[in-house]
Amino acid sequence: MKNKLTLIILFIFLSFCFIIFYKGLSNSNTYIPKINNEKNIPVFKAKDFNTNTYIDSEKIFEKNSYYIVNIWASWCVPCRKEHSLLMELSKNQSVILIGLNYRDNLSNAKKFIYELGNPYTQILIDKEGILAIEFGAYGVPETIFIDKNKKIIKKFVGPINKEILDEINIIVK
Amino acid sequence: MLANQIGYYSLILGLLSSFLLCAISIKDFNKNNKGVNQKIFTLSFLQLTFVVVSFLSLILSFINSDFSNETVFNNSHTTKPLFYKISGTWGNHEGSLLLWLLVLTLFIFLFLIKSREQPKKYRILTLLFQQIIIIGFFLFVLMTSNPFNFLFPTPNEGLGLNPILQDPVLAIHPPILYLGYVGSSIIFSASLAAVTQNYISKEWGQHIKKWVLASWIFLTIGIMLGSIWAYYELGWGGFWFWDPVENVSLMPWLTLTALLHCTLVLERRNDLTSWVVILSITTFTLSMCGTFLVRSGILNSVHTFASDPTRGIFILIFLFILIFLSLGIFFLFHKENNKDSNSFFWLSKETSILINNWFMMYFLAVVLIGTVYPIFIDVISVEKISVGPPFYHKLITPFLAPFLLFMAFGSKLKWIKSKIEEKKLLIMFFIISVTLTFIILENITTDLLFYTVLISAAFFLFFTTLKELFLKKFNNISQTIAHFGFSLFILAVLFNSILSSEIITNIKVGEKYNYNKSEIFFKKIEEKQESNFNSIVGYFKITDENSKVTWLKPELRFYNQPITITSEADIKTTLLDDKFLVMNLVKGNEYFNIRYQIKPFMIWIWISILLISIGGLLSLFKKKYEK
Numbered sequence: 001m002k003n004k005l006t007l008i009i010l011f012i013f014l015s016f017c018f019i020i021f022y023k024g025l026s027n028s029n030t031y032i033p034k035i036n037n038e039k040n041i042p043v044f045k046a047k048d049f050n051t052n053t054y055i056d057s058e059k060i061f062e063k064n065s066y067y068i069v070n071i072w073a074s075w076c077v078p079c080r081k082e083h084s085l086l087m088e089l090s091k092n093q094s095v096i097l098i099g100l101n102y103r104d105n106l107s108n109a110k111k112f113i114y115e116l117g118n119p120y121t122q123i124l125i126d127k128e129g130i131l132a133i134e135f136g137a138y139g140v141p142e143t144i145f146i147d148k149n150k151k152i153i154k155k156f157v158g159p160i161n162k163e164i165l166d167e168i169n170i171i172v173k
Numbered sequence: 174m175l176a177n178q179i180g181y182y183s184l185i186l187g188l189l190s191s192f193l194l195c196a197i198s199i200k201d202f203n204k205n206n207k208g209v210n211q212k213i214f215t216l217s218f219l220q221l222t223f224v225v226v227s228f229l230s231l232i233l234s235f236i237n238s239d240f241s242n243e244t245v246f247n248n249s250h251t252t253k254p255l256f257y258k259i260s261g262t263w264g265n266h267e268g269s270l271l272l273w274l275l276v277l278t279l280f281i282f283l284f285l286i287k288s289r290e291q292p293k294k295y296r297i298l299t300l301l302f303q304q305i306i307i308i309g310f311f312l313f314v315l316m317t318s319n320p321f322n323f324l325f326p327t328p329n330e331g332l333g334l335n336p337i338l339q340d341p342v343l344a345i346h347p348p349i350l351y352l353g354y355v356g357s358s359i360i361f362s363a364s365l366a367a368v369t370q371n372y373i374s375k376e377w378g379q380h381i382k383k384w385v386l387a388s389w390i391f392l393t394i395g396i397m398l399g400s401i402w403a404y405y406e407l408g409w410g411g412f413w414f415w416d417p418v419e420n421v422s423l424m425p426w427l428t429l430t431a432l433l434h435c436t437l438v439l440e441r442r443n444d445l446t447s448w449v450v451i452l453s454i455t456t457f458t459l460s461m462c463g464t465f466l467v468r469s470g471i472l473n474s475v476h477t478f479a480s481d482p483t484r485g486i487f488i489l490i491f492l493f494i495l496i497f498l499s500l501g502i503f504f505l506f507h508k509e510n511n512k513d514s515n516s517f518f519w520l521s522k523e524t525s526i527l528i529n530n531w532f533m534m535y536f537l538a539v540v541l542i543g544t545v546y547p548i549f550i551d552v553i554s555v556e557k558i559s560v561g562p563p564f565y566h567k568l569i570t571p572f573l574a575p576f577l578l579f580m581a582f583g584s585k586l587k588w589i590k591s592k593i594e595e596k597k598l599l600i601m602f603f604i605i606s607v608t609l610t611f612i613i614l615e616n617i618t619t620d621l622l623f624y625t626v627l628i629s630a631a632f633f634l635f636f637t638t639l640k641e642l643f644l645k646k647f648n649n650i651s652q653t654i655a656h657f658g659f660s661l662f663i664l665a666v667l668f669n670s671i672l673s674s675e676i677i678t679n680i681k682v683g684e685k686y687n688y689n690k691s692e693i694f695f696k697k698i699e700e701k702q703e704s705n706f707n708s709i710v711g712y713f714k715i716t717d718e719n720s721k722v723t724w725l726k727p728e729l730r731f732y733n734q735p736i737t738i739t740s741e742a743d744i745k746t747t748l749l750d751d752k753f754l755v756m757n758l759v760k761g762n763e764y765f766n767i768r769y770q771i772k773p774f775m776i777w778i779w780i781s782i783l784l785i786s787i788g789g790l791l792s793l794f795k796k797k798y799e800k
Contacts, residue, residue, distance in 0.1 A: 003504060006504075007500070007504050010500060011497075011500075014493065014496060014497070014500075018489070018493050020548065020549055020552050020553070021465070021471070021489055021548070022486070022489060023552045024471050024548045024551060024552050025469055025471055025485045025486060025489065052677075052679070052757060052766035103414075106740065106755070106757065107740045107741070107742075107755075110740075129561075
């Protein structure tokens with residue numbers, strides 16, 4: 001009797017797991033969290049990718065323009081995929097792309113940028129992954145959209161796709 | 174071209190031999206002849222040969238850079254060195270699944286040869302269960318990830334292998350890890366067969382222990398290789414990051430370790446039978462689950478090759494068929510031994526192994542929840558969370574100290590009933606450990622109490638096992654070495670995390686940089702010319718507080734075709750620490766940016782894991798088992 005009960009409970013639990021995994025599969029890899037109250041961008045100091053000097057966040061976001069912070073790493077496979085879209089986006093003059101190199105090996109990161117092109121106006125190094133946390137990021141890749149009032153208005157978790165690209169292009173127009 | 178065809182058709186032949194094998198086995202099952210039908214051996218060997226041929230032809234396509242093969246086109250390039258062309262074979266989704274099949278068929282063939290003394294029906298059932306898994310994987314490969322897809326017109330050049338995967342350690346990491354990971358399939362099949370035949374006994378324990386040990390050794394070394402690669406190549410400055418991919422290899426390791434200890438009880442006392450069966454099932458299920466999580470693209474990580482939902486659904490359904498099948502068999506056939514099961518005398522080896530199991534289950538639960546919980550949250554609510562290292566550290570470290578102390582005591586206990594011997598010596602060791610830790614830590618850490626407890630527990634295990642190594646005349650040496658290795662591992666990890674230091678500064682040629690009585694002197698740069706790149710080598714003289722001099726020569730490479738700058742770090746490994754220096758150009762002036770890191774006892778982490786595996790190896794090759 002006791003055995004039967006365990007079996008039934010296990011069966012129900014496992015079926016539940018199955019459904020979760022199944023739904024998880026069909027979920028798109030990209031996730032757009034709802035942002036209820038627009039958050040300010042964090043204040044921080046970060047190291048620049050090319051010059052290795054520290055820069056204040058106010059200096060990075062000083063222009064009156066839309067900004068996009070893209071979190072990437074050379075070891076991240078989906079980043080490779082979305083890179084061509086970022087290159088396309090970088091042609092749009094009304095938005096400034098900032099790269100955040102997340103927990104990466106610098107020489108690998110440089111190889112990556114050389115191979116696939118540099119869409120970013122500026123790249124910041126986040127070796128320990130702390131800056132990404134400040135931005136409230138979930139992982140790599142992630143794209144954070146900042147408006148002219150320096151508020152985070154949208155976040156895209158996972159690789160961006162064509163629809164997201166169009167959405168961004170419409171907003172900044 | 175030809176290799177492509179041969180590879181594809183021998184895969185199909187392999188699948189056909191699976192069906193034939195099943196048919197013959199079922200016919201042979203009820204016959205009264207003694208041994209297993211000779212045909213079964215032949216067919217199993219044939220099946221292995223088909224998979225080997227298929228695997229070799231894929232390797233051949235990679236060596237010849239045959240870009241009419243889609244897998245080769247996606248993952249290779251003509252200019253790649255031969256070594257990486259070969260390792261590229263399993264450095265992608267399709268090829269690595271072929272490796273799965275290879276290990277699956279290899280293990281069942283070896284099992285048939287090695288199990289001649291076992292009952293016939295048990296052997297045939299093991300074969301049948303293993304064939305179910307093999308058929309599943311054959312179908313998976315042929316239907317969703319065929320490594321021999323044909324491309325026409327043939328492209329001139331391939332897309333190349335991801336540069337971070339071009340590393341000698343990483344080339345051998347997958348095969349070794351798979352031997353452990355997939356090797357657990359045979360434990361799964363054998364334990365299901367034994368349950369149906371009601372054959373979970375002392376004899377079975379002795380027989381299955383060898384397979385458990387073999388998988389465990391390969392899994393241990395495989396995980397270590399992956400971790401070495403992450404340390405040198407990913408440059409995250411550590412060796413374990415609690416990345417989902419690392420976690421899915423750790424989970425079967427935890428259950429396999431618990432299983433290993435349970436078989437020790439089973440082979441002597443015919444007890445803990447339910448534990449053994451459940452752990453055997455869980456180990457392989459977790460391996461499969463890991464494959465699902467990593468390959469389906471449900472998680473993003475270094476190992477996600479390409480996310481294709483059909484693949485995910487296939488593995489998912491297959492995984493749950495196996496889970497339900499094994500659970501059904503367990504509940505239908507398993508009979509708990511009525512004989513005083515689990516009622517051990519409280520102070521005995523059996524109890525200590527049971528406690529070890531519970532510790533392992535706790536660690537497993539932490540890792541499993543940390544890995545899977547984000548997926549659950551993602552599906553159930555609109556939130557998304559990510560679980561990072563602090564979660565694991567907070568939940569695991571407090572339990573580490575009692576676990577270590579317990580390992581020191583538990584392994585000294587005797588079977589059935591025991592009392593603690595050498596009380597004075599143990600107390601002395603304990604006092605020495607605490608004092609030693611306190612003296613070492615007093616000035617270097619702020620979190621004194623926390624680390625003192627942890628490190629003294631590790632030291633205590635260290636001393637007790639060390640004493641055993643020297644005094645006990647090699648009685649139970651495999652266990653002592655493995656446990657000694659584990660204490661060394663924990664010590665190395667803890668000291669590494671406390672004592673690591675890093676210096677980042679800008680410096681130009683001829684300059685000195687001083688810090689804490691140490692000095693970094695940038696002596697000169699030298700230019701070199703190689704065939705495909707020019708390079709600048711920096712000569713750095715590092716004098717530490719004891720005026721010991723180390724030379725480090727990091728390099729900046731300027732590749733001409735295509736123009737790329739890469740910086741090659743120089744790492745000097747000694748028994749005491751790893752010194753790591755990397756330099757980069759600073760735009761627009763003669764300064765170089767350098768990052769200098771000292772990582773103490775890095776090499777001991779690898780040495781200690783090797784020691785743990787050697788402990789396993791010794792146990793595997795031991796003729797008689799000890800008292």
